[in-house]
Amino acid sequence: MDQNFVARAAETAGMDAIVAQGIKASGHRGIFDPAGHDDALGIFALTRLLVRRCRIPVIAAGGIMDGAGIAAALAQEAVAAQMGTAFILCPETDADEAYRKALAGPAAFHTCMTDLISGRPARCLQNRFASLSDSVGIPQVPDYPIAYDAGKAFNKAARNCGESGFGAYRAGQGAPLVRAMPVGQLIDRLKAELHRARYLKT
Template sequence: MPPLLDQFGIRLPIIQAPMAGVSTPAMAAAVTNAGGLGSIGVGAGSVAEAREAIAEFRQRSDGPLNVNLFCHRPAVADAAKERAWIDRLRPEFEALGAEPPPRLREIYRSFVEDDAMMAMLLEARPHIVSFHFGVPRDEWIVQLRQAGIMLVATATSLSEAQASVRAGADAIVAQGWEAGGHRGLFDPDAPDERLETAELVGLLARKIDLPIIAAGGIMDGSGITAAMESGASAAQLGTAFIACDESIADEGFRLALADADNRPTVMTRAISGRPARSLGNRFTALGSAISDDEIPAYPVAYDLGKALHSAGKAMGEYGYGAQWAGRAANLSRPMPASKLVRTLEAEL
Protein backbone atom coordinates (compact mmCIF):
# COMPACT_ATOMS: atom_id res chain seq x y z
CA MET A 1 0.00 0.00 0.00
CA PRO A 2 1.48 3.41 -0.93
CA PRO A 3 2.29 5.46 2.20
CA LEU A 4 -0.06 8.20 0.94
CA LEU A 5 -3.05 5.92 1.50
CA ASP A 6 -2.02 5.42 5.12
CA GLN A 7 -1.57 9.17 5.56
CA PHE A 8 -4.99 9.88 4.06
CA GLY A 9 -6.60 7.01 5.97
CA ILE A 10 -8.01 5.34 2.86
CA ARG A 11 -7.90 1.79 1.53
CA LEU A 12 -8.00 2.45 -2.22
CA PRO A 13 -5.89 4.75 -4.44
CA ILE A 14 -9.08 6.47 -5.60
CA ILE A 15 -9.83 10.15 -4.96
CA GLN A 16 -13.08 11.73 -6.12
CA ALA A 17 -12.26 15.17 -7.47
CA PRO A 18 -13.69 18.18 -5.60
CA MET A 19 -15.91 19.48 -8.39
CA ALA A 20 -17.59 22.73 -7.32
CA GLY A 21 -21.14 22.73 -8.65
CA VAL A 22 -21.22 18.94 -9.18
CA SER A 23 -19.87 17.08 -6.16
CA THR A 24 -21.87 16.92 -2.93
CA PRO A 25 -21.36 15.82 0.67
CA ALA A 26 -23.45 12.74 -0.16
CA MET A 27 -21.11 11.86 -3.02
CA ALA A 28 -18.01 12.46 -0.91
CA ALA A 29 -19.35 10.32 1.93
CA ALA A 30 -20.26 7.48 -0.43
CA VAL A 31 -16.75 7.46 -1.87
CA THR A 32 -15.06 7.60 1.52
CA ASN A 33 -17.28 4.89 2.94
CA ALA A 34 -16.40 2.68 -0.02
CA GLY A 35 -12.67 3.00 0.69
CA GLY A 36 -11.62 5.99 -1.41
CA LEU A 37 -11.29 9.67 -0.56
CA GLY A 38 -14.35 11.85 -0.97
CA SER A 39 -13.97 15.55 -1.69
CA ILE A 40 -16.06 18.70 -1.69
CA GLY A 41 -15.26 21.93 -3.49
CA VAL A 42 -16.15 24.98 -1.40
CA GLY A 43 -14.37 27.69 -3.37
CA ALA A 44 -17.58 28.81 -5.06
CA GLY A 45 -19.62 29.12 -1.86
CA SER A 46 -19.83 31.06 1.36
CA VAL A 47 -18.23 30.16 4.67
CA ALA A 48 -21.65 29.12 6.03
CA GLU A 49 -22.22 26.84 3.04
CA ALA A 50 -18.77 25.29 3.47
CA ARG A 51 -19.38 24.66 7.16
CA GLU A 52 -22.76 23.10 6.39
CA ALA A 53 -21.26 20.84 3.71
CA ILE A 54 -18.58 19.56 6.08
CA ALA A 55 -21.22 18.92 8.75
CA GLU A 56 -23.42 17.02 6.29
CA PHE A 57 -20.48 14.86 5.26
CA ARG A 58 -19.78 14.03 8.89
CA GLN A 59 -23.39 13.00 9.41
CA ARG A 60 -22.89 10.46 6.63
CA SER A 61 -19.32 9.31 7.27
CA ASP A 62 -16.69 9.29 9.99
CA GLY A 63 -13.94 8.84 7.43
CA PRO A 64 -11.52 11.35 5.89
CA LEU A 65 -12.70 14.31 3.80
CA ASN A 66 -10.85 16.51 1.33
CA VAL A 67 -12.00 20.16 1.29
CA ASN A 68 -10.87 22.12 -1.76
CA LEU A 69 -10.28 25.90 -1.98
CA PHE A 70 -9.55 28.26 -4.88
CA CYS A 71 -6.35 30.29 -4.48
CA HIS A 72 -6.61 32.42 -7.61
CA ARG A 73 -5.26 35.92 -7.90
CA PRO A 74 -8.14 38.25 -6.93
CA ALA A 75 -9.67 39.90 -9.99
CA VAL A 76 -8.71 43.41 -11.00
CA ALA A 77 -11.75 45.30 -12.24
CA ASP A 78 -11.67 46.61 -15.80
CA ALA A 79 -14.90 48.49 -16.41
CA ALA A 80 -14.29 49.06 -20.12
CA LYS A 81 -13.47 45.41 -20.80
CA GLU A 82 -16.44 44.24 -18.74
CA ARG A 83 -18.86 46.54 -20.59
CA ALA A 84 -17.47 45.33 -23.92
CA TRP A 85 -17.90 41.72 -22.78
CA ILE A 86 -21.54 42.32 -21.86
CA ASP A 87 -22.10 43.93 -25.27
CA ARG A 88 -20.31 41.04 -26.98
CA LEU A 89 -22.70 38.49 -25.48
CA ARG A 90 -25.80 40.69 -25.58
CA PRO A 91 -27.09 39.09 -28.84
CA GLU A 92 -27.01 35.67 -27.16
CA PHE A 93 -29.20 36.97 -24.33
CA GLU A 94 -31.56 38.70 -26.74
CA ALA A 95 -31.97 35.51 -28.76
CA LEU A 96 -33.21 33.92 -25.53
CA GLY A 97 -35.56 36.80 -24.77
CA ALA A 98 -33.39 37.97 -21.89
CA GLU A 99 -31.24 40.93 -20.90
CA PRO A 100 -27.66 40.60 -19.68
CA PRO A 101 -26.82 42.00 -16.23
CA PRO A 102 -25.94 45.71 -16.34
CA ARG A 103 -22.59 45.13 -14.62
CA LEU A 104 -20.40 42.22 -13.59
CA ARG A 105 -19.30 41.15 -10.12
CA GLU A 106 -16.44 39.15 -8.65
CA ILE A 107 -18.72 36.28 -7.67
CA TYR A 108 -16.16 34.16 -5.82
CA ARG A 109 -13.77 35.36 -3.17
CA SER A 110 -10.31 33.84 -3.40
CA PHE A 111 -9.22 31.86 -0.36
CA VAL A 112 -6.00 33.87 -0.28
CA GLU A 113 -7.93 36.81 1.20
CA ASP A 114 -10.76 34.98 3.00
CA ASP A 115 -9.93 35.14 6.71
CA ALA A 116 -13.36 33.83 7.69
CA MET A 117 -12.95 30.69 5.57
CA MET A 118 -9.53 30.11 7.11
CA ALA A 119 -10.97 30.41 10.62
CA MET A 120 -13.71 27.93 9.73
CA LEU A 121 -11.16 25.39 8.47
CA LEU A 122 -9.14 25.64 11.68
CA GLU A 123 -12.35 25.08 13.62
CA ALA A 124 -13.73 22.22 11.50
CA ARG A 125 -10.35 20.53 10.91
CA PRO A 126 -11.09 18.34 7.87
CA HIS A 127 -8.48 15.63 7.39
CA ILE A 128 -7.25 17.14 4.11
CA VAL A 129 -7.37 20.61 2.56
CA SER A 130 -6.45 21.00 -1.09
CA PHE A 131 -5.73 24.05 -3.20
CA HIS A 132 -6.38 24.95 -6.84
CA PHE A 133 -4.88 27.86 -8.82
CA GLY A 134 -2.01 28.29 -6.35
CA VAL A 135 -1.34 28.15 -2.62
CA PRO A 136 -2.24 30.49 0.26
CA ARG A 137 0.10 32.62 2.33
CA ASP A 138 2.88 30.96 4.29
CA GLU A 139 1.45 31.66 7.74
CA TRP A 140 -1.82 30.00 6.81
CA ILE A 141 0.03 26.91 5.60
CA VAL A 142 1.79 26.76 8.96
CA GLN A 143 -1.46 27.14 10.90
CA LEU A 144 -3.24 24.45 8.88
CA ARG A 145 -0.36 22.03 9.37
CA GLN A 146 -0.25 22.80 13.09
CA ALA A 147 -3.95 21.92 13.22
CA GLY A 148 -3.08 18.45 11.92
CA ILE A 149 -4.53 19.02 8.45
CA MET A 150 -2.79 17.45 5.46
CA LEU A 151 -2.28 19.82 2.53
CA VAL A 152 -2.51 19.02 -1.16
CA ALA A 153 -1.73 21.41 -4.04
CA THR A 154 -2.54 21.13 -7.73
CA ALA A 155 0.24 21.55 -10.29
CA THR A 156 0.21 21.54 -14.08
CA SER A 157 4.00 21.85 -14.39
CA LEU A 158 7.24 21.13 -12.58
CA SER A 159 7.66 24.77 -11.55
CA GLU A 160 4.20 24.85 -9.93
CA ALA A 161 4.94 21.59 -8.13
CA GLN A 162 8.24 22.95 -6.85
CA ALA A 163 6.49 26.09 -5.61
CA SER A 164 3.97 23.88 -3.81
CA VAL A 165 6.76 21.91 -2.16
CA ARG A 166 8.38 25.12 -0.95
CA ALA A 167 5.03 26.27 0.41
CA GLY A 168 4.68 23.13 2.53
CA ALA A 169 2.32 20.80 0.63
CA ASP A 170 2.18 17.15 1.69
CA ALA A 171 1.20 15.82 -1.75
CA ILE A 172 0.80 17.13 -5.29
CA VAL A 173 -2.08 16.60 -7.71
CA ALA A 174 -0.50 16.35 -11.17
CA GLN A 175 -3.25 17.77 -13.40
CA GLY A 176 -2.73 16.71 -17.00
CA TRP A 177 -3.91 18.55 -20.10
CA GLU A 178 -6.71 15.97 -20.53
CA ALA A 179 -8.38 16.91 -17.25
CA GLY A 180 -11.87 18.36 -17.18
CA GLY A 181 -12.73 21.63 -15.50
CA HIS A 182 -10.41 24.51 -14.71
CA ARG A 183 -6.71 24.21 -15.32
CA GLY A 184 -4.90 24.63 -12.03
CA LEU A 185 -2.51 27.17 -13.52
CA PHE A 186 -1.01 29.51 -10.94
CA ASP A 187 -0.87 32.21 -13.64
CA PRO A 188 -3.48 31.78 -16.41
CA ASP A 189 -1.70 34.37 -18.55
CA ALA A 190 1.65 32.56 -18.53
CA PRO A 191 2.56 29.98 -21.20
CA ASP A 192 0.98 26.58 -20.53
CA GLU A 193 3.21 23.57 -21.18
CA ARG A 194 0.09 21.44 -21.75
CA LEU A 195 1.72 18.31 -20.34
CA GLU A 196 -0.48 15.24 -20.52
CA THR A 197 -1.15 13.27 -17.36
CA ALA A 198 1.30 10.39 -17.84
CA GLU A 199 4.13 12.74 -18.84
CA LEU A 200 3.50 15.11 -15.94
CA VAL A 201 3.20 12.30 -13.39
CA GLY A 202 6.44 10.73 -14.58
CA LEU A 203 8.25 14.07 -14.46
CA LEU A 204 7.05 14.96 -10.98
CA ALA A 205 7.68 11.46 -9.64
CA ARG A 206 11.32 11.83 -10.70
CA LYS A 207 11.81 15.41 -9.58
CA ILE A 208 9.57 15.86 -6.52
CA ASP A 209 10.05 14.08 -3.21
CA LEU A 210 6.34 14.02 -2.34
CA PRO A 211 3.49 11.65 -3.21
CA ILE A 212 1.98 12.40 -6.62
CA ILE A 213 -1.74 12.09 -7.39
CA ALA A 214 -2.56 11.67 -11.08
CA ALA A 215 -5.51 13.63 -12.50
CA GLY A 216 -6.76 13.88 -16.06
CA GLY A 217 -8.48 11.43 -18.39
CA ILE A 218 -8.71 8.62 -15.82
CA MET A 219 -12.07 6.83 -15.96
CA ASP A 220 -11.52 3.19 -15.01
CA GLY A 221 -9.35 0.77 -13.08
CA SER A 222 -6.88 0.30 -15.91
CA GLY A 223 -6.37 4.07 -16.00
CA ILE A 224 -5.68 4.12 -12.27
CA THR A 225 -3.20 1.25 -12.65
CA ALA A 226 -1.44 3.00 -15.52
CA ALA A 227 -1.15 6.19 -13.47
CA MET A 228 0.41 4.31 -10.58
CA GLU A 229 2.82 2.57 -12.93
CA SER A 230 3.87 6.04 -14.10
CA GLY A 231 4.77 6.95 -10.52
CA ALA A 232 1.54 8.14 -8.92
CA SER A 233 0.50 7.06 -5.43
CA ALA A 234 -3.21 7.50 -6.25
CA ALA A 235 -5.52 8.82 -8.96
CA GLN A 236 -8.06 11.62 -8.79
CA LEU A 237 -11.17 11.11 -10.93
CA GLY A 238 -13.67 13.85 -11.64
CA THR A 239 -15.53 13.25 -14.89
CA ALA A 240 -16.10 9.63 -13.88
CA PHE A 241 -18.32 10.84 -11.01
CA ILE A 242 -20.39 13.48 -12.85
CA ALA A 243 -23.10 11.01 -13.86
CA CYS A 244 -23.35 9.45 -10.39
CA ASP A 245 -26.68 9.57 -8.56
CA GLU A 246 -25.27 11.93 -5.90
CA SER A 247 -24.07 14.49 -8.44
CA ILE A 248 -25.95 17.78 -8.79
CA ALA A 249 -25.11 18.10 -12.49
CA ASP A 250 -28.27 19.36 -14.19
CA GLU A 251 -30.30 17.52 -16.82
CA GLY A 252 -28.59 19.27 -19.71
CA PHE A 253 -25.13 18.41 -18.41
CA ARG A 254 -26.10 14.74 -17.98
CA LEU A 255 -27.56 14.59 -21.49
CA ALA A 256 -24.44 16.21 -22.94
CA LEU A 257 -22.24 13.74 -21.05
CA ALA A 258 -24.28 10.82 -22.38
CA ASP A 259 -23.65 12.21 -25.88
CA ALA A 260 -19.90 12.68 -25.29
CA ASP A 261 -19.01 10.52 -28.32
CA ASN A 262 -20.35 13.37 -30.45
CA ARG A 263 -19.09 16.24 -28.29
CA PRO A 264 -15.28 16.47 -28.22
CA THR A 265 -14.06 18.44 -25.23
CA VAL A 266 -12.68 21.94 -25.70
CA MET A 267 -10.35 24.07 -23.60
CA THR A 268 -12.06 27.45 -23.32
CA ARG A 269 -11.62 30.67 -21.40
CA ALA A 270 -14.86 32.29 -22.52
CA ILE A 271 -17.17 30.73 -19.94
CA SER A 272 -15.39 31.75 -16.74
CA GLY A 273 -12.35 33.85 -17.59
CA ARG A 274 -9.88 31.02 -16.93
CA PRO A 275 -8.88 28.10 -19.17
CA ALA A 276 -11.18 25.13 -18.49
CA ARG A 277 -12.03 21.95 -20.40
CA SER A 278 -15.72 21.53 -21.27
CA LEU A 279 -17.84 19.32 -23.44
CA GLY A 280 -18.34 21.08 -26.75
CA ASN A 281 -21.51 23.21 -26.68
CA ARG A 282 -22.88 26.58 -27.80
CA PHE A 283 -20.69 28.49 -25.40
CA THR A 284 -17.44 26.77 -26.41
CA ALA A 285 -18.30 27.35 -30.07
CA LEU A 286 -18.87 31.02 -29.32
CA GLY A 287 -15.60 31.19 -27.42
CA SER A 288 -13.60 29.70 -30.28
CA ALA A 289 -13.92 32.99 -32.18
CA ILE A 290 -12.94 35.21 -29.22
CA SER A 291 -9.40 36.14 -28.25
CA ASP A 292 -8.34 35.72 -24.63
CA ASP A 293 -7.58 39.41 -24.20
CA GLU A 294 -11.25 40.29 -24.77
CA ILE A 295 -12.40 38.23 -21.79
CA PRO A 296 -12.58 39.80 -18.30
CA ALA A 297 -10.71 38.30 -15.38
CA TYR A 298 -11.86 35.19 -13.53
CA PRO A 299 -14.34 35.03 -11.88
CA VAL A 300 -15.83 38.29 -13.15
CA ALA A 301 -16.40 36.79 -16.61
CA TYR A 302 -18.12 33.82 -14.92
CA ASP A 303 -20.81 36.18 -13.62
CA LEU A 304 -21.94 36.79 -17.19
CA GLY A 305 -21.44 33.14 -18.12
CA LYS A 306 -23.70 31.98 -15.32
CA ALA A 307 -26.32 34.58 -16.23
CA LEU A 308 -26.32 33.38 -19.85
CA HIS A 309 -26.66 29.77 -18.72
CA SER A 310 -29.61 30.69 -16.48
CA ALA A 311 -31.29 32.52 -19.37
CA GLY A 312 -30.77 29.50 -21.58
CA LYS A 313 -32.11 27.02 -19.04
CA ALA A 314 -35.26 29.11 -18.66
CA MET A 315 -35.89 28.48 -22.38
CA GLY A 316 -34.89 24.80 -22.27
CA GLU A 317 -31.46 25.52 -23.80
CA TYR A 318 -28.57 23.96 -21.86
CA GLY A 319 -25.83 24.70 -24.37
CA TYR A 320 -24.47 27.68 -22.43
CA GLY A 321 -23.63 25.67 -19.33
CA ALA A 322 -20.19 25.06 -17.85
CA GLN A 323 -20.22 21.38 -18.79
CA TRP A 324 -16.74 20.70 -17.46
CA ALA A 325 -15.45 17.28 -18.47
CA GLY A 326 -12.20 15.55 -19.38
CA ARG A 327 -11.15 14.04 -22.67
CA ALA A 328 -12.34 10.53 -21.80
CA ALA A 329 -15.87 11.71 -20.95
CA ASN A 330 -17.40 9.15 -23.30
CA LEU A 331 -16.34 6.43 -20.84
CA SER A 332 -18.68 7.80 -18.15
CA ARG A 333 -20.84 5.22 -16.36
CA PRO A 334 -24.02 6.38 -14.57
CA MET A 335 -24.40 4.63 -11.21
CA PRO A 336 -24.30 5.40 -7.49
CA ALA A 337 -20.90 6.67 -6.35
CA SER A 338 -20.34 3.74 -4.00
CA LYS A 339 -20.98 1.29 -6.84
CA LEU A 340 -18.56 3.18 -9.09
CA VAL A 341 -15.84 2.90 -6.44
CA ARG A 342 -16.51 -0.84 -6.09
CA THR A 343 -16.40 -1.17 -9.87
CA LEU A 344 -13.08 0.67 -10.06
CA GLU A 345 -11.71 -1.51 -7.27
CA ALA A 346 -12.71 -4.66 -9.14
CA GLU A 347 -10.97 -3.35 -12.27
CA LEU A 348 -7.69 -2.55 -10.51
Protein backbone atom coordinates in the same frame (compact mmCIF):
# COMPACT_ATOMS: atom_id res chain seq x y z
CA MET B 1 5.75 26.57 -16.00
CA ASP B 2 8.94 24.69 -15.16
CA GLN B 3 8.22 21.43 -13.31
CA ASN B 4 11.35 21.84 -11.17
CA PHE B 5 10.01 25.17 -9.94
CA VAL B 6 6.58 23.66 -9.22
CA ALA B 7 8.09 20.76 -7.30
CA ARG B 8 10.33 23.00 -5.21
CA ALA B 9 7.53 25.50 -4.54
CA ALA B 10 5.17 22.73 -3.39
CA GLU B 11 7.73 21.26 -1.05
CA THR B 12 8.82 24.65 0.31
CA ALA B 13 5.18 25.54 1.03
CA GLY B 14 4.91 22.40 3.16
CA MET B 15 2.36 20.64 0.97
CA ASP B 16 1.66 17.00 1.81
CA ALA B 17 1.26 16.04 -1.85
CA ILE B 18 1.12 17.54 -5.34
CA VAL B 19 -1.54 16.90 -7.99
CA ALA B 20 -0.21 16.35 -11.50
CA GLN B 21 -3.08 17.70 -13.60
CA GLY B 22 -2.67 16.62 -17.22
CA ILE B 23 -4.05 18.60 -20.14
CA LYS B 24 -6.90 16.07 -20.56
CA ALA B 25 -8.44 17.00 -17.20
CA SER B 26 -11.82 18.69 -16.91
CA GLY B 27 -12.37 22.12 -15.45
CA HIS B 28 -9.82 24.86 -14.93
CA ARG B 29 -6.18 24.38 -15.82
CA GLY B 30 -3.73 24.22 -12.96
CA ILE B 31 -2.10 27.34 -14.34
CA PHE B 32 -4.59 30.03 -13.39
CA ASP B 33 -2.43 33.00 -14.38
CA PRO B 34 -3.61 34.10 -17.86
CA ALA B 35 -0.09 35.34 -18.60
CA GLY B 36 1.55 32.10 -17.46
CA HIS B 37 3.02 29.62 -19.94
CA ASP B 38 1.32 26.22 -20.11
CA ASP B 39 3.31 23.31 -21.58
CA ALA B 40 0.01 21.39 -21.87
CA LEU B 41 1.62 18.14 -20.73
CA GLY B 42 -0.31 14.88 -20.69
CA ILE B 43 -0.91 13.16 -17.40
CA PHE B 44 1.76 10.49 -17.69
CA ALA B 45 4.62 12.72 -18.83
CA LEU B 46 3.75 15.25 -16.13
CA THR B 47 3.42 12.58 -13.45
CA ARG B 48 6.81 11.07 -14.26
CA LEU B 49 8.51 14.46 -14.34
CA LEU B 50 7.13 15.39 -10.93
CA VAL B 51 7.78 11.97 -9.38
CA ARG B 52 11.42 12.28 -10.37
CA ARG B 53 11.72 15.81 -8.97
CA CYS B 54 9.53 15.65 -5.85
CA ARG B 55 10.14 14.14 -2.46
CA ILE B 56 6.44 14.47 -1.65
CA PRO B 57 3.75 12.13 -3.08
CA VAL B 58 2.32 12.83 -6.54
CA ILE B 59 -1.35 12.29 -7.38
CA ALA B 60 -2.20 11.82 -11.07
CA ALA B 61 -5.25 13.58 -12.52
CA GLY B 62 -6.74 14.07 -15.96
CA GLY B 63 -8.70 11.68 -18.15
CA ILE B 64 -8.71 8.71 -15.73
CA MET B 65 -12.07 6.97 -16.02
CA ASP B 66 -11.63 3.32 -15.04
CA GLY B 67 -9.49 0.85 -13.14
CA ALA B 68 -7.12 0.41 -16.06
CA GLY B 69 -6.48 4.16 -16.02
CA ILE B 70 -5.81 4.04 -12.28
CA ALA B 71 -3.38 1.16 -12.79
CA ALA B 72 -1.57 3.15 -15.50
CA ALA B 73 -1.24 6.13 -13.16
CA LEU B 74 0.12 3.97 -10.35
CA ALA B 75 2.56 2.39 -12.80
CA GLN B 76 3.99 5.89 -13.29
CA GLU B 77 4.66 5.88 -9.52
CA ALA B 78 1.79 8.18 -8.62
CA VAL B 79 0.52 7.36 -5.13
CA ALA B 80 -3.11 7.83 -6.16
CA ALA B 81 -5.39 8.83 -9.00
CA GLN B 82 -7.80 11.77 -8.85
CA MET B 83 -11.04 11.35 -10.81
CA GLY B 84 -13.84 13.81 -11.48
CA THR B 85 -15.70 13.29 -14.74
CA ALA B 86 -16.05 9.57 -13.98
CA PHE B 87 -18.48 10.39 -11.16
CA ILE B 88 -20.67 13.08 -12.76
CA LEU B 89 -23.43 10.69 -13.86
CA CYS B 90 -23.71 9.10 -10.41
CA PRO B 91 -27.15 9.93 -8.97
CA GLU B 92 -25.49 11.38 -5.86
CA THR B 93 -24.06 14.38 -7.78
CA ASP B 94 -25.94 17.65 -8.27
CA ALA B 95 -25.40 17.69 -12.05
CA ASP B 96 -28.63 18.87 -13.68
CA GLU B 97 -30.52 16.89 -16.31
CA ALA B 98 -29.14 18.90 -19.24
CA TYR B 99 -25.56 18.27 -18.07
CA ARG B 100 -26.24 14.55 -17.67
CA LYS B 101 -27.87 14.31 -21.08
CA ALA B 102 -25.00 16.14 -22.78
CA LEU B 103 -22.36 14.00 -21.06
CA ALA B 104 -24.18 10.76 -21.94
CA GLY B 105 -24.49 11.75 -25.61
CA PRO B 106 -22.25 12.53 -28.60
CA ALA B 107 -20.99 15.74 -26.94
CA ALA B 108 -18.81 13.58 -24.67
CA PHE B 109 -16.53 12.93 -27.65
CA HIS B 110 -15.90 16.64 -28.15
CA THR B 111 -14.36 18.47 -25.22
CA CYS B 112 -12.60 21.77 -25.72
CA MET B 113 -10.45 24.25 -23.83
CA THR B 114 -12.06 27.68 -23.58
CA ASP B 115 -11.77 30.80 -21.46
CA LEU B 116 -15.39 31.80 -22.08
CA ILE B 117 -16.62 29.96 -18.99
CA SER B 118 -14.74 32.05 -16.49
CA GLY B 119 -12.06 34.16 -18.14
CA ARG B 120 -9.51 31.38 -17.45
CA PRO B 121 -8.77 28.26 -19.55
CA ALA B 122 -11.08 25.36 -18.67
CA ARG B 123 -12.00 22.09 -20.41
CA CYS B 124 -15.69 21.45 -21.00
CA LEU B 125 -18.11 19.78 -23.39
CA GLN B 126 -18.47 21.50 -26.73
CA ASN B 127 -21.87 23.23 -26.81
CA ARG B 128 -23.37 26.48 -28.12
CA PHE B 129 -21.65 28.49 -25.40
CA ALA B 130 -18.18 26.98 -25.94
CA SER B 131 -18.59 27.27 -29.72
CA LEU B 132 -18.67 31.04 -29.39
CA SER B 133 -14.87 30.81 -29.02
CA ASP B 134 -14.73 30.12 -32.77
CA SER B 135 -16.79 33.19 -33.67
CA VAL B 136 -15.08 35.91 -35.66
CA GLY B 137 -14.78 39.32 -34.06
CA ILE B 138 -15.88 38.44 -30.54
CA PRO B 139 -14.55 40.87 -27.91
CA GLN B 140 -11.85 39.88 -25.44
CA VAL B 141 -13.20 37.78 -22.59
CA PRO B 142 -13.25 39.73 -19.28
CA ASP B 143 -11.05 38.58 -16.43
CA TYR B 144 -12.15 36.15 -13.75
CA PRO B 145 -14.56 36.38 -11.95
CA ILE B 146 -16.43 38.83 -14.22
CA ALA B 147 -16.71 36.32 -17.07
CA TYR B 148 -17.61 33.53 -14.64
CA ASP B 149 -20.47 35.49 -13.08
CA ALA B 150 -21.69 36.69 -16.49
CA GLY B 151 -21.59 33.14 -17.85
CA LYS B 152 -23.73 31.82 -15.00
CA ALA B 153 -26.25 34.63 -15.52
CA PHE B 154 -26.23 33.96 -19.28
CA ASN B 155 -26.91 30.25 -18.72
CA LYS B 156 -29.74 31.00 -16.28
CA ALA B 157 -31.40 33.34 -18.77
CA ALA B 158 -31.02 30.77 -21.56
CA ARG B 159 -32.50 28.00 -19.38
CA ASN B 160 -35.50 30.22 -18.62
CA CYS B 161 -36.07 30.29 -22.39
CA GLY B 162 -35.78 26.50 -22.70
CA GLU B 163 -32.20 26.56 -24.06
CA SER B 164 -29.66 24.30 -22.33
CA GLY B 165 -26.70 24.84 -24.66
CA PHE B 166 -25.05 27.55 -22.59
CA GLY B 167 -24.11 25.59 -19.48
CA ALA B 168 -20.51 25.25 -18.33
CA TYR B 169 -20.48 21.46 -18.61
CA ARG B 170 -16.99 20.55 -17.46
CA ALA B 171 -15.63 17.20 -18.67
CA GLY B 172 -12.25 15.60 -19.30
CA GLN B 173 -11.22 13.92 -22.54
CA GLY B 174 -12.12 10.50 -21.14
CA ALA B 175 -15.78 11.58 -20.99
CA PRO B 176 -17.08 8.94 -23.44
CA LEU B 177 -16.10 6.30 -20.85
CA VAL B 178 -18.41 7.75 -18.18
CA ARG B 179 -20.85 5.35 -16.51
CA ALA B 180 -24.18 6.08 -14.85
CA MET B 181 -24.45 4.12 -11.59
CA PRO B 182 -24.54 4.78 -7.85
CA VAL B 183 -21.19 5.93 -6.49
CA GLY B 184 -20.74 2.87 -4.26
CA GLN B 185 -21.28 0.58 -7.23
CA LEU B 186 -18.83 2.60 -9.32
CA ILE B 187 -16.17 2.39 -6.59
CA ASP B 188 -16.60 -1.38 -6.45
CA ARG B 189 -16.31 -1.54 -10.25
CA LEU B 190 -13.15 0.57 -10.21
CA LYS B 191 -11.58 -1.64 -7.54
CA ALA B 192 -12.37 -4.78 -9.56
CA GLU B 193 -10.97 -3.22 -12.75
CA LEU B 194 -7.82 -2.11 -10.95
CA HIS B 195 -7.32 -5.59 -9.54
CA ARG B 196 -7.84 -7.13 -12.98
CA ALA B 197 -5.43 -4.68 -14.64
CA ARG B 198 -2.73 -5.45 -12.08
CA TYR B 199 -3.33 -9.19 -12.40
CA LEU B 200 -3.03 -9.08 -16.19
CA LYS B 201 0.23 -7.15 -15.89
CA THR B 202 1.88 -9.81 -13.72
